Amino acid sequence: MKLTISQIAKLAGVSKSTVSRALNGSGYVSEKTKRKILEIIRKYDFVPDSKAVSLSKRRTFTVGLILPATSGPFYGEVIRGVEEVLAVKGYFTLLAIVDSGQSIEQARARYVSMIRERRMDGAIIFDPTIDSKTVERLARCKAPIVFLSKNLQKFGIDSIKVDNISGSVSMVKHLVEKHGYRRIAFVKGPEVSDDSIERFEGFLEAMHEHGLECDESLVFCSDFTLEGARKIFPQLKKHLNKIDAVFCANDEMALGIIDEMKKLGLYPGKDIAVVGFDDAFWARYIDPPLTTVHQPMYEVGKIAAQRILERISNPTLFKDPITIILQTKLIVRRSCGCSQ
Amino acid sequence: MKLTISQIAKLAGVSKSTVSRALNGSGYVSEKTKRKILEIIRKYDFVPDSKAVSLSKRRTFTVGLILPATSGPFYGEVIRGVEEVLAVKGYFTLLAIVDSGQSIEQARARYVSMIRERRMDGAIIFDPTIDSKTVERLARCKAPIVFLSKNLQKFGIDSIKVDNISGSVSMVKHLVEKHGYRRIAFVKGPEVSDDSIERFEGFLEAMHEHGLECDESLVFCSDFTLEGARKIFPQLKKHLNKIDAVFCANDEMALGIIDEMKKLGLYPGKDIAVVGFDDAFWARYIDPPLTTVHQPMYEVGKIAAQRILERISNPTLFKDPITIILQTKLIVRRSCGCSQ
DNA sequence: GATGTATATGGAACCGGTTGCACACATTGG
DNA sequence: CCAATGTGTGCAACCGGTTCCATATACATC
Numbered sequence: 001m002k003l004t005i006s007q008i009a010k011l012a013g014v015s016k017s018t019v020s021r022a023l024n025g026s027g028y029v030s031e032k033t034k035r036k037i038l039e040i041i042r043k044y045d046f047v048p049d050s051k052a053v054s055l056s057k058r059r060t061f062t063v064g065l066i067l068p069a070t071s072g073p074f075y076g077e078v079i080r081g082v083e084e085v086l087a088v089k090g091y092f093t094l095l096a097i098v099d100s101g102q103s104i105e106q107a108r109a110r111y112v113s114m115i116r117e118r119r120m121d122g123a124i125i126f127d128p129t130i131d132s133k134t135v136e137r138l139a140r141c142k143a144p145i146v147f148l149s150k151n152l153q154k155f156g157i158d159s160i161k162v163d164n165i166s167g168s169v170s171m172v173k174h175l176v177e178k179h180g181y182r183r184i185a186f187v188k189g190p191e192v193s194d195d196s197i198e199r200f201e202g203f204l205e206a207m208h209e210h211g212l213e214c215d216e217s218l219v220f221c222s223d224f225t226l227e228g229a230r231k232i233f234p235q236l237k238k239h240l241n242k243i244d245a246v247f248c249a250n251d252e253m254a255l256g257i258i259d260e261m262k263k264l265g266l267y268p269g270k271d272i273a274v275v276g277f278d279d280a281f282w283a284r285y286i287d288p289p290l291t292t293v294h295q296p297m298y299e300v301g302k303i304a305a306q307r308i309l310e311r312i313s314n315p316t317l318f319k320d321p322i323t324i325i326l327q328t329k330l331i332v333r334r335s336c337g338c339s340q
Numbered sequence: 341m342k343l344t345i346s347q348i349a350k351l352a353g354v355s356k357s358t359v360s361r362a363l364n365g366s367g368y369v370s371e372k373t374k375r376k377i378l379e380i381i382r383k384y385d386f387v388p389d390s391k392a393v394s395l396s397k398r399r400t401f402t403v404g405l406i407l408p409a410t411s412g413p414f415y416g417e418v419i420r421g422v423e424e425v426l427a428v429k430g431y432f433t434l435l436a437i438v439d440s441g442q443s444i445e446q447a448r449a450r451y452v453s454m455i456r457e458r459r460m461d462g463a464i465i466f467d468p469t470i471d472s473k474t475v476e477r478l479a480r481c482k483a484p485i486v487f488l489s490k491n492l493q494k495f496g497i498d499s500i501k502v503d504n505i506s507g508s509v510s511m512v513k514h515l516v517e518k519h520g521y522r523r524i525a526f527v528k529g530p531e532v533s534d535d536s537i538e539r540f541e542g543f544l545e546a547m548h549e550h551g552l553e554c555d556e557s558l559v560f561c562s563d564f565t566l567e568g569a570r571k572i573f574p575q576l577k578k579h580l581n582k583i584d585a586v587f588c589a590n591d592e593m594a595l596g597i598i599d600e601m602k603k604l605g606l607y608p609g610k611d612i613a614v615v616g617f618d619d620a621f622w623a624r625y626i627d628p629p630l631t632t633v634h635q636p637m638y639e640v641g642k643i644a645a646q647r648i649l650e651r652i653s654n655p656t657l658f659k660d661p662i663t664i665i666l667q668t669k670l671i672v673r674r675s676c677g678c679s680q
Numbered sequence: 681g682a683t684g685t686a687t688a689t690g691g692a693a694c695c696g697g698t699t700g701c702a703c704a705c706a707t708t709g710g
Numbered sequence: 711c712c713a714a715t716g717t718g719t720g721c722a723a724c725c726g727g728t729t730c731c732a733t734a735t736a737c738a739t740c
Binding site for chain 2: 045047048049050051052054055060062065069075076079080083084087088092093094095096097102107110113114116117118119140255258259280281282285286287288
Binding site: 004016017023024026048049050051053055057 | 695696697698699
C-alpha cells in the first residue's frame with residue numbers, strides 16, 4: 001500500500017490538512033492530535049513526497065551543478081565545497097557532466113533543460129569553453145546562476161573566478177627575479193578558456209614588466225590535457241636549447257612536458273625549469289615536485305553555493321550581478337630549480 | 341506570467357489534454373493543431389515542469405549518487421561512468437556527499453531521506469564504512485540500489501565490487517616471484533572497509549601460498565589517507581632493516597610512505613619496494629612511478645548505472661540481488677624495483 | 681441509410697501535497 | 711450574558727501536469 005498523507009489522515013481519523021500541519025508544525029494542531037499523527041507516521045514509516053511539496057511550495061530545494069568531465073582534480077574540491085554549504089540548508093545537488101558521452105552541444109542542451117524543466121532553485125556552472133548561444137539561454141533563466149571560471153557578469157550572471165593574472169605574474173616574477181631566467185616558453189590551454197587566456201595575459205604582462213620579450217615561437221597552444229601537452233612537445237623540443245623555463249597554463253600539461261623531457265634525459269628543474277598552474281593534489285609528489293600556482297577550488301565551491309543561497313532568499317539581488325575573484329598563491333617546489 | 345500548459349492551451353484555443361498530447365506525441369492530435377501548439381510553445385519558450393510530470397507518471401527519472409568526500413581520485417571516474425549511462429536515457433543524477441560538513445551519522449540520515457523523500461528511481465551508493473543501521477534502512481527502500489565497494493547482497497542489495505583478492509595475490513606474486521622479496525610489510529586501511537579487508541586477505545593468502553610467514557609486527561593499520569600513512573611510519577621505520585617490501589592497501593598511503601622514506605634518504609624501489617593499490621591518476625607520474633593494482637572505476641560507475649536502469653525497467657529483478665565483481669590488473673612500474 | 685471504425689478533442693479525475701477560508705468550540709473580559 | 715478573541719479542524723482549491731473516458735465528426739462498409 002502506497003502511503004500518502006491522505007492514508008495517514010484516514011488512519012489517524014483526521015483530515016489531510018491536519019496531518020500536513022502536524023508534519024510541518026504550521027498552524028494550529030492540538031498536542032494530543034499531533035502526537036497521535038506523528039505516532040502513526042512513525043509506525044507506518046511514512047515519508048512525504050518532496051515533489052508534491054515542491055509543486056505546492058514552488059521551490060525545489062535543488063541546485064544544479066554542472067561540471068566538465070575533464071575538470072579532473074577539481075571535481076572533488078568544488079563538489080565538496082558546494083555540497084557542504086547546501087546540505088546544511090536542506091538543499092540537494094543535481095549533477096550534470098558536460099561532455100560525458102554525447103556531443104558537447106547535446107550536453108549543453110541537456111544541462112540547460114535540466115535547469116529549466118527541473119525548475120532548479122539555482123545553478124552553479126563550470127563550463128570553461130561555453131558557447132555564446134548557451135550563455136544567452138542561461139541569461140534567460142529566471143533561476144540564479146553562478147558561473148565559475150569565466151566572467152559572465154555582463155550577461156547578468158554572477159561569476160566567481162580565481163585571480164589568474166596575478167597568479168601568473170607572481171610565477172614569472174619568481175622565475176625571473178629568483179632564478180634569473182629570461183627565455184621563458186608558455187604552453188597555453190584551449191583558445192576559448194578564460195583561465196588560459198588570463199594566465200597567458202598575466203605572463204605577458206609580467207614579462208613586459210621585467211623588460212623581457214616574449215618570443216612568439218616560444219608560445220605553444222595545447223588543450224589543458226596531459227596528452228595534449230605531449231603532442232606539442234616536438235615543437236617545443238626544437239627550441240629547448242634557447243629556453244630557460246617552460247610555464248604551462250595548468251599542472252596536467254606541465255606533467256606531460258616533464259615526462260617528455262625526462263625521456264630525453266633532461267631533468268626538469270635542473271636542466272630546464274617547468275612550472276604549472278592549479279596545484280593539483282599530486283603536484284607536490286611528482287618528480288620533481290611541481291612549482292605551481294594554487295587555486296582555492298574548495299572555496300570557489302563554497303562561495304558559489306553561498307551566493308546562490310543568498311540570491312534565493314533575496315531575489316532582488318537579481319538586478320546587479322557580481323564577480324568575485326579569489327586569490328591564488330604561488331607554491332614554490334623544485335621543478336623551477338629551487339632546492340626546496 | 342508563469343507559463344503552464346493551461347496557459348498554452350488557452351493561447352492555442354485548445355484544452356490542456358490536447359497540449360499534453362502534442363507535447364508527448366501520445367494519442368491523437370491533428371497535424372494542424374499540433375503545429376499550432378508547438379509553434380506557440382516555441383514562441384513563448386514554454387518548458388513543462390518536470391516535477392508535475394513526475395507526480396503524474398510516478399517516475400522521477402532521477403538516480404541518487406552517494407559518494408564519500410574522500411574518494412579522491414575515484415570521484416571523477418565513477419561519476420563519469422554513471423552520468424554517461426544515465427544521460428542517454430534521460431535520467432539525472434542527484435548527488436550526496438558523505439561526511440562533507442556534518443557528522444557522518446547526519447550525512448547518512450541525509451542521503452537515506454534523499455532517496456526516500458525525493459522518490460529516487462534508483463540509487464548508487466559508495467560508502468565503504470557504512471553502518472548496519474543504515475544498511476537496514478536502505479534494505480527497506482523500494483527503489484533499486486546498487487552498492488559499491490561492499491557486498492550487501494544478503495540484504496537484498498545489488499553490489500558491484502572489484503576483485504581485491506586476486507589483485508593482492510597478483511601483486512604478492514610479482515613481489516615474490518619476480519623480485520624474490522620474502523619479508524613484506526602490509527599497511528591496512530580502515531578496519532571496517534571491505535576493500536582494505538579483502539586486500540589484506542589476498543595478501544595473506546598469497547603469502548601463505550608462497551610458503552611465507554606474515555609477521556604480525558609488520559602489519560600496520562592506517563586509514564587510506566596520505567597523512568594517516570605518515571602517522572604510522574615511525575612504527576614501520578623501526579622494522580625497516582628487516583623488510584624487503586611494503587604493500588600499501590591504497591596508492592595514497594603508498595605515496596605517504598614513499599615520501600617519508602625519501603626523507604630518510606631511502607629510495608623506494610631501490611632500497612625497499614613500496615607498492616599500492618588503486619592506480620590513481622598520478623600513480624605513474626610520482627617518483628618513483630608506483631607499482632600498483634588498477635581498479636576500473638569508470639566501468640564500475642557504468643555498470644552500476646546500467647544495472648539500475650535494468651532494474652527500473654524490470655522490477656521483478658528485485659527478487660534476486662546480484663554481485664558483480666570486476667577484474668583488477670597489476671600495473672608494474674618502478675617502485676617495486678622493476679627497471680620499467 | 682444504418683453501422684462500424686479511425687481520428688480529434690474536451691472534461692474531469694488524479695498524482696500527493698499546502699493553504700486560505702469557514703466554522704465550531706472554549707475562554708476571557710466587560 | 712454577549713461579544714471578542716484564541717484554538718482546533720475540515721473543506722476545497724490549487725500547484726502543473728497525465729490520462730481515462732465520453733463525445734463528435736469523417737469516412738468506409740454492407
